[in-house]
Each structure stands twice: as C-alpha cells, then as structure tokens.
Amino acid sequence: MGLGSLFKRNKKDKKEEKVDESHIDIDIGSCDGCEKCVVACSNNVFMLVDETCSVRDHQVCRNCKVCMAICPNDCITVN
Numbered sequence: 446m447g448l449g450s451l452f453k454r455n456k457k458d459k460k461e462e463k464v465d466e467s468h469i470d471i472d473i474g475s476c477d478g479c480e481k482c483v484v485a486c487s488n489n490v491f492m493l494v495d496e497t498c499s500v501r502d503h504q505v506c507r508n509c510k511v512c513m514a515i516c517p518n519d520c521i522t523v524n
Contacts, residue, residue, distance in 0.1 A: 467508040469500050470522040482512040482521060 469490070478496035491512065492501045498520065512521045 467503065467506045468524045469503060469506060469512075470524070471498050471500065472518075472520045472522075473497050475518045476520045477518060479517060481515045481517065485511050485515045487511075 476497045478493060478498070480493055480498075482498055483491045483493055487509075488505045488507055490501055490503075490506045492499050506523070508523060510523050513519075513523055
C-alpha cells in the first residue's frame with residue numbers, strides 16, 4: 446500500500462456543488478441609478494445603462510441577494 450492510496454477518495458465522498466439558476470427582476474421605474482447594486486455584487490451581474498440598473502448575465506448570479514438588501518428603492522427581486 447503506497448502513500449498515494451491514502452489520498453484517494455471514493456466518488457461518494459465528493460460533494461457536488463449545485464448552483465441554482467436565479468432569476469433577477471428589476472423595477473426600472475423605481476431605479477434611480479445609485480449604482481449600489483453594481484458595486485456590491487461580487488459576481489459582476491449588474492451594469493448601469495442610461496442611469497438605470499440592468500442585468501449583465503443571469504447565469505453568474507449565485508443567489509446571495511446582497512443586491513436586494515443594499516438597494517435603497519427595493520427595485521431588485523431575486524427568485
């Protein structure tokens with residue numbers, strides 16, 4: 446029995462990371478372009494277009510809901 450056999454894992458031991466696809470709704474009428482969600486999102490999901498928030502890429506959202514918490518106008522809903 447070699448040293449390498451101590452580090453082998455069974456496939457059962459590996460935890461699969463499940464990423465739920467999230468859906469982001471933005472109330473454009475209430476958005477004042479404060480840019481707080483753009484700065485707060487660590488996954489770079491949002492961008493500012495014509496002084497309103499827009500979603501750059503839904504797929505990179507990790508459903509942390511920091512954007513919802515930081516939005517002063519409650520414009521963002523993450524499902």
